[in-house]
Amino acid sequence: MRVLLTNDDGVFADGLRALAEALKAVAEVVVVAPDRERSGTGHAITMHHPLRVQEIPSVVEDVSGWAVDGTPSDCVKLAVHALLKELPDILVSGINRGPNLGTDVLASGTVSAAVEGMLAGIPSVAVSVADYRCEDFTATADFTVDLLGRIAGRGLPPGTILNVNVPSLPRQHLAGVVLTRLGRREYTNIFDCRVDPRGRVYYWLAGELVDLENGCDTDAGAVARNLISVTPLHLDLTNYEMLREMESWRLDLPGGEAKRFSGPDGEVHDGIDPGRKSPDGNG
Numbered sequence: 001m002r003v004l005l006t007n008d009d010g011v012f013a014d015g016l017r018a019l020a021e022a023l024k025a026v027a028e029v030v031v032v033a034p035d036r037e038r039s040g041t042g043h044a045i046t047m048h049h050p051l052r053v054q055e056i057p058s059v060v061e062d063v064s065g066w067a068v069d070g071t072p073s074d075c076v077k078l079a080v081h082a083l084l085k086e087l088p089d090i091l092v093s094g095i096n097r098g099p100n101l102g103t104d105v106l107a108s109g110t111v112s113a114a115v116e117g118m119l120a121g122i123p124s125v126a127v128s129v130a131d132y133r134c135e136d137f138t139a140t141a142d143f144t145v146d147l148l149g150r151i152a153g154r155g156l157p158p159g160t161i162l163n164v165n166v167p168s169l170p171r172q173h174l175a176g177v178v179l180t181r182l183g184r185r186e187y188t189n190i191f192d193c194r195v196d197p198r199g200r201v202y203y204w205l206a207g208e209l210v211d212l213e214n215g216c217d218t219d220a221g222a223v224a225r226n227l228i229s230v231t232p233l234h235l236d237l238t239n240y241e242m243l244r245e246m247e248s249w250r251l252d253l254p255g256g257e258a259k260r261f262s263g264p265d266g267e268v269h270d271g272i273d274p275g276r277k278s279p280d281g282n283g
């Protein structure tokens with residue numbers, strides 16, 4: 001099994017190193033990760049300056065890799081299209097220090113790196129320990145090794161990643177593993193307003209976390225109950241209910257030029273023909 005290991009905490013982060021140590025016994029591991037912490041950068045990609053890479057002969061003993069001065073998504077793109085000779089069998093992003101639960105997944109570099117792997121056709125998993133103070137990644141690393149073994153046997157459906165969050169507890173205090181859906185989280189008192197030494201006001205993102213949904217079927221609820229949470233995620237953000245409801249809006253071109261067309265379901269709808277090419281030919 002060939003594993004591409006990345007993260008958003010940087011190539012020298014403890015969580016990545018712990019996972020590399022655990023994985024190297026069962027897999028051929030290569031690391032391509034940011035050269036510094038890039039947490040919270042979501043799916044950002046670097047377009048307007050070059051990407052520099054530095055070979056790291058020993059991320060941990062017997063595991064080499066590259067440090068990239070880009071985002072987690074840059075790292076995966078670069079690994080797949082430039083650095084690696086063959087596609088890996090599996091991509092793991094982590095172990096991230098801190099939770100990636102509910103709405104966190106939208107800003108998470110850890111999750112976005114897994115999404116980038118999935119877009120490249122690689123079964124991909126994001127793994128986080130749900131505590132920023134975590135020192136011991138052993139239980140999470142062991143669980144991840146086991147999970148990857150299961151994925152190696154059966155793959156993941158196209159367009160799907162797994163998002164794993166592990167309570168920061170020793171193995172004997174973990175209550176079990178549950179499959180979950182994303183919960184909803186919100187941050188209150190979100191900005192600290194301060195004054196700099198020159199008298200100018202600045203703002204610092206801070207805030208206290210409120211879990212709006214933390215039932216035991218949600219990822220945040222599971223972690224709060226000392227359970228490892230595993231959430232299958234896919235990228236289709238379409239709201240299908242709203243899609244059907246909005247047909248009654250009868251959206252139209254100014255002057256009412258929209259033609260009736262047959263939708264993919266074969267029914268005739270009002271609106272703009274999605275198959276029609278725009279004048280510049282870009283569809």
Ligand code: MN
Nearest residue numbers: 008009039096
């Ligand atoms: Mn991080």
